[in-house]
Amino acid sequence: MAEHGHTSTLLYGLVKPKNNVSKIWWVFGFLSIITIIEVALGIYKPKSLHLSSLESSIHWSIDWFLNLITFGGTSPLNWIFIVLTLIKAYGITWAFMHMDGEKKWFRRSIVWTTIFLICYLALILLIEGSYLHDVMGPYVKWDY
């Protein structure tokens, strides 16, 4: 338990809290701000971050940029949500669960394994999901 006795830094030395308790409150503030940003974006849902508004405002964008943004199959707003969530997950795991104090390869055995398997499963199933949409969508009746 490396965190005994001394206080570890946050964000690779960018933030150096006085002691463990102030480090905890610092992380709490950080997680709160991210959550508030997420909730605000979730309520107001800026139209400019929707997928379709990007496609319609094509006059200012160039093709490669559009491809880059729409590559993930979802809107920039959703990518912002996902990235913010991953930052929160990092904060909880490293600071609250003391992953920063564990041995490097123990940490990697947990984190890398989990991330690899989740990415693999997500890739397979989301591709499958959109394939099902492409194949079955045209057979859904909408005129009565």
Place this chain on the structure above:
Amino acid sequence: MEATVATKEHHSWADDKNEKKPFEASYGKMMMWFFIMSDALTFSGFIIAYGAMRFKFIETWPIADEVFTHIPFSHGTYPMIYVAFMTFVLIFSSVTMVLAVDAGHQMKKNKVAWYMFATIIGGAIFVGSQAWEWKTFIQGSYGAVQMNDGKIIQFVDGTGHQVTLESFTTSHETVREQHSRKNGLWFVKESSLPVFTMDEVVEGFKKHPELSIRTEKIDLATKTKEILSREASLAHLAEGKAVVKGANLEVNEYGKTLFADFFFFITGFHGFHVFSGIIFNIIIFFNVIIGTYEKRKSYEMVEKVGLYWHFVDLVWVFVFTFFYLV
């Protein structure tokens, strides 16, 4: 060799401190980490399955912030607010938990006990909030009609806002009695009947020319549900099969039944984790109070149960994003 050969009959907590350990992590803590890893994969399996079904029905999936708009003691629509509150409660209980762990490192028994107590209270508030969220979802808000092919149609006024069935339908008291075990076949029962019959809804809709129908279909340009013309609305209503109020595992007034199924399953499974976390916290809390860890000269057990508690918070962060935000 010392690490692998048992040299003593009895293994004490003092030995646990002196032994050489792989990765300098104690056995219990390491196993808690590997359990968390497997549990994380279980949860991601559920959330990814949700994602797959959402991609499959990308044009008709319910819009979450039109579904969860309620807060207690108020009748307005406040999307996101209540879930945001729940998220903060859980993050804050994570903070008190990590403060308990920190106080444990300093061997401050009273502080550990108080912080554990605060964590338990936070967890209880969260589970209570989730129960309320379930109750609201099950009861429903506006009511809708299910068509013969299973699609859900909802009612909107001229401004595009949803209206309740009660606001335009009058009941004729012709509803047949609910079939229960007492009054019918003893081995068959049915769920409670809707307040209105299909005929009453159609009649009420025809009397109110300002009303029209909203389908499940999402207009991707505006991220809103499609609203039909009056003629198309009547044609859709003619295909109506049943009046729906609220959501359950078989039908969901907000749209796809799968949405309700995933909601109950994922938040239910998470809520069960929170519940068991509270139980573990209570056990450890009493151990702290009776001085178990004081005698053991180590509060590591608080740390292990803390890992589990933070994991529950971690999962909620993802559930929050993929169920309510994305």
